[in-house]
Amino acid sequence: MALAKVANLTKAYGDVQAVAGVSFEIQEGEIFGLLGPNGAGKTTIINVLCTYTEPTGGEVVVAGHSVAAEPDAVKRAIGVVPQDIALYADLNASENLRFFGRMHDVPEPVLKRRIDELLQLVGLTEHARKRVEHYSGGMKRRLNLAVGLLGEPRFLMLDEPTVGVDPQSRNAIFENIQALNRGGLTVLYTTHYMEEAEMLCDRVAIMDEGQIIALDAPQHLINSLGTGLIHIGIRDDTDEELLAQLRALPRVRRVTRRNDTLAFETVDAQQALLGIIGLFNETDTPMTSLEILEPNLESVFIQLTGKQLRD
């Protein structure tokens, strides 16, 4: 059952099209990733889903409620962990949780227990009375996550929750998310770290320039590349006939030309490379560069866009 449905969503800021006709569904109980570089439109989609931003067009339904028509019902079903450390630095962890808990309608008799549980979950019980301004970046991120969980949401949205944190805190956040997901929580996770998306997400939508350019389980996306991706730099005057010969080579599944680079999706990168180099030698065609990419989400993104994920 779909907990969130996004249909043909668009959002424009003046002349800038932040999101351009995006559609996807998030199934209840899954961890759904939005992977893409900065500016791809990931945060805008979260902002629309959490009712903060009004879409320019399209239909968005969360937990059975339209974000446009029933924003209050949506707010009660969701938890949001924003990219910013949205905490009061002058207050301690307990005070932050108490205030935001009241804002999320957590009943007073339950609030203290809920605060204790969350502090324990994110490993901050011993630092509960310490002012947030004295926390490390990782501790702040963990408390940021705890605040997002105060209202016991069905659907948790995390916007780049591990930016700038140490490996220990990052692992702690991953463990928290996985544990919460095992408990039935549906998660939308945005990141530009492909390792995180691979490790955490059941399905990933890869975004670029406001559009979803691929959507599947991470392993399916990776498998689509075959066993490896080879990039060879060529000169502008490279013969088109050579390209046809390269496409016909065994173990080469697809060849794409993008300006001065040829991208080869292969069944077996090492064996395919022998045939490719042989053909270049036979035709006396110069190579300007050669790169073999490990099959992963990053290389999927490169294959789809011709750009690095962190560009």
Added chain:
Amino acid sequence: MKKMLHVGLNELLLLCKDRMAIVWMVIVPLVLTFIATLVFGGLGGGEEAVVIDLPVVDHDGGEMAVAVLDILSGTGSLNMETAYDEEAARQLVSQGDRAGALIIPAGFTTAVMSREPTALELVVVPSGQTAPLLEGMVRGISSGFANVQTVVEVAIGEAQRAAGSHELDYEGITSRAVAVAVERLHNPLVDTLVTVVGGDEEGQFDATSQIVPGYAVMFAMFTVLSASGGILEEKERGTFKRLLISPLPRWALLGGKLLAQFVVGVVQIVLLFLFGALVFHISLGNSLLGLLLVTLATCWATTSLGILLVAVIRSRKQIHPITTLVILGSSALGGSWYPLFLMPKVVQQVARVTLVSWAMEGYNRLMILGGSLGDVWVDIGVLVLYGAICFTVGLRLFRFKEA
């Protein structure tokens, strides 16, 4: 409503956690008000008048010189120091140890009696702030003696013409006429009566009763408008967004923050008034209810002005210079620093656009003129209206979300 109170309480908790904010909100206004009151108002509710030390060198020693000293002493504003010689007196002034020195020339009495030209010499430094006051006093006395000489001369002329002879006792006439004229200088038949209405029990104008409310309003504006800037800070830090995406109505979010600012403003003004009453014994007037209502109306108008400024200003970098300009400009124009009635009529008219002028008019009516609640209804009404306009426009322009 409960959530709005929680937002307000959280604002107050944040304020309490910020030690520097407390210093700025309470300690700085108290210290500056204290200093301003000492400098401009005089400690002890204006009961002790400022007395200027004035070295006087009397080269004459006659009865007219004594009359000059008597008249000057009688003002109550001068402490006549007669122990210095002329050189020492001139040096005291040139070194800046005294505001001025008076030299009574030899032959002053004779000159007055014989209706010859003479002059009292006042030694002052060019930039001395008290010099105009002293000059005015001495010129007044010189003018008085000149008038005496004129009267005597006219009287003798008239006597000569009436008698048709030169055998009258002119010296005796002169002496008696001068004595009468000098007596008139002490107790003039036509005097100037200065009346200060209202004020404390002694009927004196108490500058402290102007300074304390003036500074209280100014610092309340600083505190409230700075707190308004806190909304921009929250927007930049992301906590405002976090609150917007929680199940919290917008009116409760903004209302809670404004409520806290309003309460802080009221507390600050009340604290400064208590300080003024306890330390400087300022008169709080005859209507505490009037004072409270003027204070509430002032804080309402200030809080509303804050939301208007936050609505039209986009960043924290912009808000500090703009609020400082608004506060200092309206304080100077509106009468926080000087009574409005001392300013030119045109300035008084222009000052009406500031909320400070209405607040100060209300406080002055109650605290200086001893007015009642009925005397400040207009001021309260204008402040409430001022706040309502700022609030409505501010709320209309306020951007809960950026873009």
